[in-house]
Amino acid sequence: MxxxxxxxxxxxxxxxxxxxxxxxxxxxxxxxxxxxxxxxxxxxxxxxxxxxxxxxxxxxxxxxxxxxxxxxxxxxxxxxxxSGGVQEPLYEGLLQTLEALEASGWVLGVATGKSDRGLRHVLETHGLLDRFVTLQTADRHPSKPHPA
CATH class of the missing domain: 1.10.150 (DNA polymerase; domain 1)
Structure with missing residues (x-):
C-alpha cells in the first residue's frame, strides 16, 4: 500500500x-x-x-x-x-475536504509558519488536532521556501 x-x-x-x-x-x-x-x-x-x-x-x-x-x-x-479578540474561522469547505481526503486513504499533516502554541490552539479550537499525523511549525524549521 x-x-x-x-x-x-x-x-x-x-x-x-x-x-x-x-x-x-x-x-x-x-x-x-x-x-x-x-x-x-x-x-x-x-x-x-x-x-x-x-x-x-x-x-x-x-x-x-x-x-x-x-x-x-x-x-x-x-x-x-x-482577551477573545482573535477570530480564526475555518474556510468554507475545509472540513469536507479533510473528510474526503481521509476517506480516500490520504494521511494529513500541517506545515506552517505559525508557532507550535498557535497551531495547537487553532486545531484544538476547531476539533481538528487528531486529524493530523504531523505538525511542522516555525519553532522547529526554517521559513518557506526552505524545503525543511
Whole structure:
C-alpha cells in the first residue's frame, strides 16, 4: 500500500486569520514607534516564520529592531487571543475536504509558519488536532521556501 500525504498550511489555507495578523502587526510596529506597513504587504508575508516576515517588512531594519517588533507581535497576538479578540474561522469547505481526503486513504499533516502554541490552539479550537499525523511549525524549521 502506498501512503499519500496531504500537507496544509494554516493561516490563509485552513483558517482566515488575515485580520488578526494585520491588527497584530499594526500594534507591533506602533509599539516600537514605527509606521505600520500597508496591509497588502502584511498579507504577502503570511506563512513565513515571524522573524523572516518582520525582516521583509523592515528591509532596512537591523537585527535589534526586527527582534523587538517580532517580540511585540508575539506579545500583542497573545494578548488579543487571551482577551477573545482573535477570530480564526475555518474556510468554507475545509472540513469536507479533510473528510474526503481521509476517506480516500490520504494521511494529513500541517506545515506552517505559525508557532507550535498557535497551531495547537487553532486545531484544538476547531476539533481538528487528531486529524493530523504531523505538525511542522516555525519553532522547529526554517521559513518557506526552505524545503525543511
Amino acid at each position: 502506498t501512503n499519500k500525504l496531504a500537507l496544509f498550511d494554516c493561516d490563509g489555507t485552513m483558517v482566515d486569520s488575515q485580520a488578526n495578523i494585520c491588527a497584530s502587526m499594526d500594534l507591533a510596529f506602533q509599539k516600537n514607534g514605527l509606521i505600520p506597513p500597508d496591509h497588502h504587504l502584511v498579507r504577502r508575508i503570511v506563512g513565513l516564520s515571524l522573524t523572516e516576515a518582520v525582516g521583509q517588512l523592515l528591509p532596512g531594519g537591523n537585527e535589534v529592531i526586527v527582534a523587538k517588533v517580532t517580540q511585540s507581535y508575539k506579545d500583542g497576538f497573545f494578548e488579543l487571543r487571551q
